Structure formats: C-alpha cells, structure tokens
Amino acid sequence: MRATEPSEKTVRYTAAFFDNEHDLMAIAAEARLRGFEIQDVFSPYPIHGMDRAVGLERSRLGWIAFAAGALGLISAILLQVWTSAYDWPLNVGGKPFNSFPLFVPVMFELTVLFSGLISIGVLFMMNRLWIFSKKKIFEGVTDDQFVLVLKQADASFDTEKAARLFKKYGALKVMEGDKFV
C-alpha cells in the first residue's frame, strides 16, 4: 500500500502529535500494516527508515541527477570541440585544434554543474517548494513535534481504531481537519 501524493485538495484527515521519532516510526508502521492510509508524516529532521515504515518507494532522483550529469558532459564536449576545432580553429602553441585531453577539466566541471543544479531544481519542483508556497504547516513540526497524518479517504475509516492506536503510542494531541493541500 503506497502512500499517495498529497494532491487532493479536500480530504478529511486526522493528525496525531508525538514527541519523539521512535513512537512516530512505530505508529506509522503499525497504522500502515493495519490498513490505514497514511497521508504523510512530519518531523523536524529526516528520520532514517521512515520511508520503509510508511511504505514510500525509493526516490528516482538519483537517476535524474545521472541523466543531468550526462547532459552536462555531452554539452561540454560539443561546446569545446565545436568552438575549438570547427567554428574558429585557433593555433595555440602548435597544439591540435581538437586537443581532447585538455578538454577534460571543463567536461568534468560542467558534468558536476548540470547534475547539481538540475537535481536541486527537480527537487524543488517535485516538492513544490517555492517562495509563494502555501503549504499546511503543523505547529511545532519545525521545532520538536512529530506528526502522523492519516487520511480519512472514505467511510471505512475507523475513528475508534485510530484513537486506540494513538493512545497506545502516547499521542500528545490529536486534531482533525479537512482541506489538506
């Protein structure tokens, strides 16, 4: 059961607050295994193993970074060979116009530059991080709160079962709401 992208504009949700990562991870895993649909979990720092607990698939961003690097490499080769050997061949100290080994440093630098900038750009796009972002921010989540948000997708959501689960892990506070962007 894969957690879904938070794209739906109006979905009723239940949020439970905890004060440490261990409880959050355990309840996230248990809630998922017991058939709840997890909207997302929120924490002040990245929690290792949380992806597995909530059933999130491995990010494919690594491949994007690789492709971007390849693009940078190809651009650097084309730029240098074309300018130095074809568009305006210039004799520098009798070196061949296409002095390929001397093009390696710039090839390396552009590979790194493209890969770094494109992967961070894609990260911002995928997470819709931008200056006019209007995301829901749970109180204290950037400080010391750990929040589990369950989606009440349909009538099958068992409020009592959820309440028992929250109690078992000692939730500090539970709140409900709709309109989760």
Added chain:
Amino acid sequence: MAAVFKDIEFHNAEEEIRLQNEIDSVTAHQVYSPLREPLIDESKHCGDVTADICGLVERSPGKGWWILFGISLFLLVLGALAAINTVTFGIGTWGLNKTIGWAFGITNFVFWIGIGHAGTFISAILYLFGQKWRTSINRSAEAMTLIAVMCAGVFPILHMGRPWLFYWIMPYPNTRGSLWVNFRSPLLWDFFAISTYFTISLVFWYLGLVPDLATARDRATSKWRRILYTVLSLGWNGSNRTWSRYETVYGVLAALATPLVLSVHSIVSFDFATSLVPGWHSTIFPPYFVAGAVFSGFAMVTTLLIPVRKVMHLEGYITIQHLDNMCKITLLTGSIVGLSYLTELFIGFYSGNPNEIFVILNRMGGPYAWAYWIMFSCNAIFPQLFWFKAFRTKIPLILGLCILVNVGMWFERFVIIVTSLHRDYLPSSWAIFIPTLTDLGLLVGSFGLFFTAFLLFLRLFPVISMNEVKGVLHYARD
C-alpha cells in the same frame, strides 16, 4: 505479545505476532558501541536546540560583535581603497616587475581558495563517510567556504586590469568572430572550476539551510523577519516525502562535491604545473595542493569556531571532541604537506636537473629563505605537536597552532610563486619582489571582506544546522 494488542483487535494471535515482528524490524534502533560518546551535551533536546540556535539570531548583537564588525569593516574599506587605486591607475600600482609577473594577487587567490576547501570537506566528504560529528560545524564551515571563494575571486578579476570586462572569459557568441575562449588554458579551467565550485557550494549550503529557515520562520515575531524567512524557506513543512527526496539530493550533491573539491585545487595547481618554470613544473602539485588546501582550511575553521563557540555559548554543541577531531584532520593533512615538501626536495636533487637543484637551494638559502623556513616550520613541524593530546584539547594551544598554520600556508603559496620566478634562467633579469601599499591593502582588505561577511552570516542565519543536530541528539545516548 499478542495479548497486549487484544483490544486493538484483528484477525488472530498468529497474525498479530507477525505484524508486531514487522513493526519491530522496521523500527529497530541503531545500536552504538559503548566506546562511543554522545556528540552533543546530554541535557539538550530538540526544543533546546531550536531555542539555543534561533535565540542567537533573534537577540540583538552584543558589544563584542559590533567591535569586531567595526574592525572588519575598516579593513574592508582599506581593501576597497586599494582596489580603487588598482583599477584607476592599473596593475603598475602592484609591486610586480618584468621578472616577477605574479606575486601577491595569485598568492592571495590560491590561499583563499584553499581555505574554502575545508567547508566542502566537512559538508561532503565527512557526510559520505558517515561522520556524524560534522553536523555541529558544517553550516559555519560551508559559509566560510562561500565567503573564502568570494575573497579569492576578487584577485584574478582585479589582475585582469579591466575588471569590468571579466565576462570575456566566458564562452559566449560575440561580435568578434565569434572568437572563442582558449579551452586549452589552465586559467580558463580555473574559471570553470571556481564558478562551478561556488555555485554547487552555494546550492548545497542553501539546501541545508531551508529546513532551518523554516524553523526561524515559525518562531519569527517581527514582521520583516517573518517575511524574510518565509520567502527563503520556500514553504518547507517537514513532510517525510520532502525529507526523503531532500536526503537523496543531499547525497547526490555530496557525491558531486567530493570530486569537485579535489578538482578545484588540482586545477589551480595546473596554473603552475603545466608551465615549464623550475619549481612549478611538477606532477606532485595536484595532490600536494589539495592536501594543503584542506590543511589550511581546517586550521581556518578551527580559528573561527574557537571564538564563536566561546562568545555565542555553543560549548554544548561544538565540544572539545569536535576540536580534537578537527585537529586530527589538520595533523593528517599537515603530514601529507610535510611529506610533499620532502618529496619535492628529493625529486629536485634526484632529477639531476641543474635548474631544479638551483631553485631548491635558492629557496632554502636565497633572499627568500626566511619565507621558506616560516613555511616549513609552520606547516611541516609545528602541526606535528597535534600528536599530543594536550595540543588537541587545550583551547589556547589549538588556537595558537592553527594561526601558525594559517600564516604558514599563506607563505607556502608566496614561496612557490615568488621564489620560482625571481631568479630565472637569465641572471641579468634577477629581481626582488617588494609589495606596495596597494598589495598590502588588498591582502588586508580580503581579510576584512572575509570577517565582515562571516560576522553578517552569524547574525542572519542559524549558525549550527539545527535539523542535522536534532537528528544526532540520540547518538550513543539511549
């Protein structure tokens, strides 16, 4: 175990056990060796970290900060005057002559680029090696990198003589042909290496800052602070989906920055190594420069952090253990530098090339022998004291040694550059370099720029990466 969950119900006891096993396997705690010590003061919890680090930025600066800022600004103004003098009257205002065409400008450039390397080493290489102690120092070290690269960039741009035309070094279609840049020149590689290095360091630093800026945003009380941090934090809400991708990209950037930082000083060393000047024309240069860069950078980070932790009361975050670790890296890289000096001497004599041998003897006993021996003692001898624990744990001793390393590494670049040039193949053109006031003004001004920018950083941004420190609070504790 199933009994415990009876009221939460479900199918049967067997399934409950299987479910619990799965939960346990997902949430298994990391086990720490009993030899490990906690990284952060044991009394700190997540909320304390936020309050401590954000509090530093929220309070108005103390008298000490204003005094330091005033001094730095004064030095920066001196540098600005020297720069105006250079641009108005030309490079003739520097102490260069026909024999010594490169001196202070490139010395300062290589020095500052080297300083920057420690920040990337801490943020990228130590990250890949899983060194959790880096979390307390990476933010300020990365800020130092960015500022140091800016300081470095000033010098080649000024040395161009017409700094407003510096963009000519970029390959762009123009009305001169198009006449393209010369991709076979190490000076052009420098441009690509340093601009890439600056860009990647900047986005790396900013990415690490976003979650902390969100923390600052959620605490902000005044209007302008809230607007500033809201814009900069990009609506960060700490969702796991975001964290997951963030971690992936952070790892990618670390993996990219690692070879990048090695390439930058290698390429800087190519400026010398690809020439035919005895004393420069050497294959040892790239590793020798990279080790020297990390060495000088760590000395500078330590020099900066010792007063910062004292004045800003960060002893609980930047502990003696952190300083000890940094001293060990300084010792290691300093030993590599010392080995490189000895290798350079050995190979010089072993080559049997009279010009190489002359350069070495001239360095050790010629008119610049004092500079050579400052370099040798500060970089190869004094740092060896870090083998003793007292020198790695007593603050005044650490500070003293690190300042010596900073001095020594500046002189290293001066020795490499000036002593190799000042006595060339033609004795009639032998010369001595005497820095002018403009040269000295630019050197002092670069320190002014460095400290002014660093002091501003301390006031504007969380100086310790709160989100990373919160993640290692339980390290070796529970």
